[in-house]
Amino acid sequence: MRPTIKVTLRLLAFVLPLAIGAVVVGFAGDFRQPPAAKTAQRRPTAVRVITLAPVEVLPRVSGFGTVAPAREWHAVARVQAEVVETHPRLRNGEVLPAGTALLRLDDTDLRLALAEIDSQLAALTVKDQTLAATRAVMQSDLELSRADLARQRQLVTQGTAAQASLDNAQRIELAARAKVVEVENALALNAAEREVLNARRASVARSLDFTVITAPYDLRLTDVAAELGQVVTAGQTLLAGEGTEAVEIAAQFPIGRLGPVIRAMGAGRTVADLKARVRLPAAGHSVVWAARVDRVGEAIDAATQSTSIIVRVADPYSQAAPGERPPLRRNTFVEVVLMAPPGPALVAPLDAVRGGKALVVSAEGRLERREVSLGYSIGDLAVIADGLAAGDRLVVTDPAIAVPGMEVKPVEDKQLAAQLAASAAGAAGSAGRGKGTK
Structure with missing residues (x-):
């Protein structure tokens, strides 16, 4: 009996699990349920935005040139x-x-020449005095000759004197007159010679000053x-x-970039009405000098279509500070910034509105494409003329897939907004500075 029981138990241990498995498999279809449906929900894409608001904009344009002395x-x-x-x-x-x-x-030779001329002038003075005395004597003799001639004419008229006496009196009068004329000619020649000597003396004295x-x-x-x-x-x-009283910089400016800045001042204004400053990039900081527009160059560069505008910096040497502000020296390469009066405007990064198109986030959190017109640009900064308004949330970075209508999560970039405001106002070290106005 004991061997039979062992065999039976072994058969049950093998068959019983198979029977239970078959029952479970048979009823498994009746208990089967479909899996719970999972709702697929896409998370909104995060994008950086700035909320547009008017900021103070300093219209400006940059050019470059080298320093030259004004005189x-x-x-x-x-x-x-x-x-x-x-x-x-x-x-x-x-x-x-x-x-x-x-x-x-050495002025020794010139002083000797002056002494020689002075002695000649002194000699002429003595000659004039002598000739003047001689002329006085000759004038008296002439007057006596004229009186005798008049007397002889009267006697001839009365018939008491011969014609020969009258002719002799006329010859004596002519001789006396000739002597007076000779002395007066000598005095005139002395006067002319004195003028020549005085001119020579002035020339030598002028050379002495040299x-x-x-x-x-x-x-x-x-x-x-x-x-x-x-x-x-x-x-x-x-x-x-x-x-040292002033230096000048002839900076080159593209013609097309000057127009928006001049127009920002209003009608009737010219380049001469723009304010100017000169900037010298230095290690760790920028050195700036106040300047004024002095004049406009005479011609347009044919290759670059740019014009030369000359600005003047007064007293550059007294403004120098060792280690901080070097003096403006000849041939220093500097940036010249021309500026119009500031005013409020909407600004944006130039990359965000490139091609006249921009992306904004709507009130429903979806992307919208806008057509945008630019007034002008200052480096990487765009001044908006039309297409965007205050309060618009402008996308400043493109998402991986930018499709109008897609749902996005706007993230305000306050740091960029602050940088744009500083750049628009022309603050030193701000973004977009020094690349010119288009």
Whole structure:
């Protein structure tokens, strides 16, 4: 019995699980239920936006040019002489005030020439005095001859004197008159000679003034070519310098970029009415000088279609500060900014409205495409003329798939809005500065 029980138990252990599995499989179809339906919901795409609002805009346009002195001076020798004295600071780069005696030439020969002319003038004075005395005597003799001639004429008329006596009296009167005329001619020649000598004296005295070279105005020496003991010739350049009272920058501006800035001032205004500033990019900061528009260049550049506008910076050397503000020196490459009076306007990043189209987020949170007109641009900053209004939420970054009508999640970019406002106002270091107005 025991072996039979073991065999039976083994069969049950194998068959029973198979039977239970078959029952479960058979009834599984009756208990089967469809899976719960899951609703597919797409999350809105996040986009950065700025809410448009009027900001203060400074219309401006940038050009570039090099610094040049407003006045240049070259000292040219007017006489031939030796350099006998020079200023102790007569060397390149020195700044000397107006009226400073820079060098002196030997004037010995000129002074000798003056002394010679003065002696000739003195001799003429003595000759004039002698001739004047002689003329007085000759004039008395002439008067006596004329009286005798009148008497002889009367006697001849009365028949008491011969014609020969009258003729002799006439000859004596003519001789006396000739002597007076001769003395008067000599006095006239002396007067003419005196004028010649006075002209020569003035010329020599003028040349004497040329022996001392003085600074005509506050001057920075740029080239000293004369040395102590050197003999210079007339026409030789002795030294050169440039005035320190002002510098000029002839900056080039595209014609098309000037128009919007000039129009921003209103009708009847010209380039001369624009305000100007000069900017020198420096490490870590920008150095700015106030300037004024002085004049417009005479021609348009054929290759670039740009015009030259000359601005003037007054007293650039006194504004210099070591380590902070260098002096405006010749050939320094600088930026010139021309500005119109500021006014309110809507601004946006230029990339957000490129091609005359922009994306905005509607009140329902969906993308809308707008046609936009630009007034002008300042670097990366666009000034809106039409198509957008205050309160519009402008998309400043394109989403991965930008389809009008799609639902988006706007994220306000306050930092960018602040940067745009600073750039529009012309703040130093703001975005878009220094690239010109289109």
